[in-house]
Each structure stands twice: as C-alpha cells, then as structure tokens.
Amino acid sequence: MNNALHLIEACLRNDRTAQKQLYLQFKDKLFVLCLRYANCHDDAEDILQEGFIKIFRDLHQYKGAGSLEGWMRKVVLNVALQYVTKQRKLKFESEDEFMDNNNWEDTQTEQENDLFNEHLAKGLIQLMQNMPVGFRTVLNLYVLEGYTHQQIADQLEISVGTSKSQLNRAKKHLREALHKSLTN
Template structure:
C-alpha cells in the first residue's frame, strides 16, 4: 500500500501486525503529535517527552496484536503513552499530603492568560497533573482515567481534587 493512501484504523492495525513499514509510519504520523502533547504535559520536560514517545511507540508496535478494536485505537495508544510517562516520573511521591480546604471562590483577574494557567499546571506534581489533564483537558471520565492509570476511581477523584487545590493556591499566590 502506498504511504500516500489513507488507511483506516483497522487497516493500520492489520498492517502493523504484519510488520508493514508504511502502516507503521502512517500510524506514527497520525498519532505522534497528540501523544507528544499528552506526554509532555505529564513529564513537563521535552527530553523526557521525546523518550516516552519513542518508548511508547516501540511498545505500541510490539503489542499491536493485543489491540482488539474495543474502543478507539487512539485511546489504546494514549493509555500506553500515559503509563509510560508516569513510569518516567515515578521517582516523585505517589501521593501528596492533603491541603487545607480552599473551596472559597476566588475572583481571577481578567488578564489571566492561558500561558499563565499552563505554567501553573506544569508546576503541580506529575501524578495529579496527569489526572487533571486527562479529565479536565482531554475529557476522560474518572473510570476511564482509573483504568488508564491502573488506580482506583476514588484515587482519580482525590488526585483531581488535589490538583485543583494546588492550582487554586498557586494562582492565588501569583495574583493576590
């Protein structure tokens, strides 16, 4: 099959199972940008993100025979990438101490930019950052995140709550 031809996910999977380099290249090109974005936001380091991306796609091509077509191919690849990114940063503490409840409403300035918010997100611990990004940015449900990260749904919820507390505290310290 020519590389310029568009292959469906099913054709990509079958081509990769057979070791077709064109299928592998197309799969990589189709998913590498979004996967890099995901792993970079988790690792918070360009070099680590490139390493994770490379290791992740090696794992994808090695395990492509395990993809059963339940759910999307992109979701299956993202699960591999997120788990690789979390392993890369596993030296960080698994659970962070709870913070005092800071649920009081905060009025943010009108000049709060996406760049400032992105910087604040990058400064929270990796494990709760991963949960925050997967739920609040990527739109996954707690059950999906729990499955993806091999954690309980309750842990997903508590890590999201913790991430929001940290963001609130960090942004409040920058603007108050």
C-alpha cells in the same frame, strides 16, 4: 475504518512506511497527553517514544473494540504513569479542601478567543509542569482523563482520601500560580 484496518495490518507486518504513517497520524494528539504528565518537553518526548514502542509491540492486542486512538491513548497514559512513579516516589500531602469556580465573560471576537485560548493552554501546561508530581498526576487523571477517585487510588496505590486531597491541593496550587502569573 477500512483504511485503519489496512494500516494496522501493515504495521503488524512491520511495514515501516505504515508505522511511520500511524506515528504521524497520532503523534501530536498523544504528545499533548505526554506533556500533561512530564516535567519538561524532553521528558514528554521520551514518554511519547516509549509509548509508540509499546503501541507497535502490542498492536496485535488491539481487537477493534473501540477506537484505535482511544486504545493508543490508554497505552501512552500507562507509559506516562509509569514515568511519574519512576521519577520519584509520589509524596502526597493530606487534606486542605478548596472549591472555587471562576466565570469568564466572553468579550472578545472569535479570533481573539482562539489566540487567547491557545496562549492560555500553553501557559496552563507550563504551570502544571511546575506543579508537584502528585498534584499534577491526580489532577490529570481526574479532570482530563475522567478517572474516579477510586480508579485513581487503585492506579496509584493510594487511598481515596489522598486522591481527593491531592486534587484539592492541585486546584489550589494551580489557582495560586495563575493568580501570580496574571498579577505579574
């Protein structure tokens, strides 16, 4: 924690070496967050860059309550959400509920599992990037960020019902895309 405080203080003094160190320490984790909201790799890089600009600009607002990484994630998440709304007006469709749980049996070795999981994660990110923006945004906020439907509705200025239907449609869309990719 002491090192983190020194790093923050150096960044606040516009120490370029400290800023680079902070960037290198967190860029990969934050880039994964950006990929979940972007349409492509280049857009994710733009979100990350804009996020770090805001992080360095607003670093004086971080008061040490909670983790620095958590604070940085929140800043980048807000940039990603602004990106989503700037790209186009979110067009939300209504209704159509769907719930389905798949249980996967673990039949592979740990190394095979790691390779499979890495490949699966890359495939899921690609499938999510091809998903309509409204679906992807609600799915990310609910499943990956842990937002409630009320928080999503407030953040995106939609109704709670729309948030729920978008989540269900996103799950259905993702399931169909997974099925299609696995049968090809």
